[in-house]
Amino acid sequence: MEASEAKDLIDEAIERTEEQLGREDSLERVAERTFRDRLSVLIGIFAVCLAVVHMAAAGSARDSLLLGIEASDTFSYMQAKIIRETVFKTAGGSNAGSVQRESWMNEAKRLRQPDRAGHGIGQLQLKGEELRREGNAAAVAGEGYELGETALQMAIVLLSIALVARSRHIAYGACTLAVLGIGSAILARAGFAVLGFA
Numbered sequence: 001m002e003a004s005e006a007k008d009l010i011d012e013a014i015e016r017t018e019e020q021l022g023r024e025d026s027l028e029r030v031a032e033r034t035f036r037d038r039l040s041v042l043i044g045i046f047a048v049c050l051a052v053v054h055m056a057a058a059g060s061a062r063d064s065l066l067l068g069i070e071a072s073d074t075f076s077y078m079q080a081k082i083i084r085e086t087v088f089k090t091a092g093g094s095n096a097g098s099v100q101r102e103s104w105m106n107e108a109k110r111l112r113q114p115d116r117a118g119h120g121i122g123q124l125q126l127k128g129e130e131l132r133r134e135g136n137a138a139a140v141a142g143e144g145y146e147l148g149e150t151a152l153q154m155a156i157v158l159l160s161i162a163l164v165a166r167s168r169h170i171a172y173g174a175c176t177l178a179v180l181g182i183g184s185a186i187l188a189r190a191g192f193a194v195l196g197f198a
Contacts, residue, residue: 036163039171043159046178050152053185057145060138060188067135071128078124085111085121137191144188151181 088108092101114120118127158174161167 032166035166035168035171039159039163042171042175042178043156046152046156046159049178049182050149050156053145053148053152053181056185056189057142057149060142060145064135064138064142067131067138071131071135074124074128074131077119078121078128081111081119081121081124140193141188141191144184144193148181148183148185148188151177151184155181 085108088104088111092105092108094101096104112121114123118124155174155178158170158177162170162174
């Protein structure tokens with residue numbers, strides 16, 4: 001074999017090797033681009049989920065506050081009626097005329113009895129207790145939403161790190177965290193206490 005033939009064979013081998021490396025490099029770039037595109041879409045999806053969970057958390061916090069205020073107002077109204085009842089009972093036991101005493105005692109009884117508006121002392125107490133329970137349930141749901149919100153925020157940050165580090169393991173961890181966050185929000189919406197918050 002002459003030197004020129006050997007050179008031609010070597011050049012052909014180098015070209016084939018470069019073509020093979022070029023194909024492998026191209027496939028690697030396509031795989032990396034696909035990985036980055038998928039992570040970018042996941043970041044967008046998790047951001048939308050985060051916005052929805054954040055709105056639910058804010059609504060739950062608002063409901064808890066408003067129900068707490070309404071329960072407090074109801075109990076204050078009930079206490080005012082109890083004070084009036086006590087004043088009428090005390091006046092009914094005074095030395096006033098029997099007609100006047102009977103009128104005061106009837107008024108004291110009327111304050112305690114149920115009425116159509118739901119303003120009887122017993123009715124107000126039941127309504128206040130129910131409002132307090134609903135407010136507590138909204139607060140518990142808010143804690144579940146906040147847990148979901150935190151998990152989704154962490155998942156978005158981890159996906160961003162996975163993009164830079166090109167790490168599938170970090171991406172899988174982020175997806176797991178996001179699923180747990182969404183699950184926490186769903187459980188909170190369904191009325192279940194998340195992680196024993198009560």
